[in-house]
Amino acid sequence: MVKVGDNIPNIDLVEGKPDAKVNLCKELGSGLIIGVPAAFSPACSDTHIPGYIAHSKLKSAGKVFVVSVNDAFVMNAWAKSLDENSSSGIRFLGDPSGAFTRALDVEFEAAPLLGTNRSKRYAIVVENGKVKSVDIEPDNIGVNVSAADKILG
């Protein structure tokens, strides 16, 4: 799995619509990548991401991205449901094929329930384009080591 010192995978994600690409390897100098298993799932929607949106230290975390194995339509709608005016500054990126997630080696088997395999829940702090810290939920989907309070302090 992804570890301290790694580069961010040079794999396109999508934002807002299916053909709008974002490459975190090129775009994210320093900041935070939050991986989640499923847009609109209760743990992701009620606890994990709202915890970041509400956190007093969010603005000092640099660029913050949420990444999930969902398509751009779904990620866009999910973003609006959590943060209608994008006032948090968090950006919501889709990894529809799961290629970015597999490159980080954080995929887990979810296809029997959700149709496709998904991303373990994680938080990766990035500094100067490299992984500075990484916290991956050991049970894939819980909200503990990757929670806002643990990451943003």
Place this chain on the structure above:
Amino acid sequence: MVKVGDNIPNIDLVEGKPDAKVNLCKELGSGLIIGVPAAFSPACSDTHIPGYIAHSKLKSAGKVFVVSVNDAFVMNAWAKSLDENSSSGIRFLGDPSGAFTRALDVEFEAAPLLGTNRSKRYAIVVENGKVKSVDIEPDNIGVNVSAADKILG
């Protein structure tokens, strides 16, 4: 592709949450199945499904189901965004693996854009468990032959 006289595939779909199964082969005596390419996509969300929700003859169509190759979390959220209190009576079912869609032979290649292949847009009128009429969009995603005005008259 699915044709008049066919049975409805005996394949579970999901409703509301990933483990809540619905089998239209068993449940749908007479009514309507509306297939769509993608939850939260503009054509599906702004035109196709709202056209059914607003149609004066919807209530006489029997049981009405929307089916898409999306997971249950996404379909549930999409349903609430279109019809917050389920007042239309339309039920939104996910076909996360695409198995139901492939059994109807209405899948088209969408994986490069959306991560998974999806369902052509269609409307199937079902009577006594068999396909009474079927209208499939020839370009996969347009809203013409399967529009509410064409199907509900």
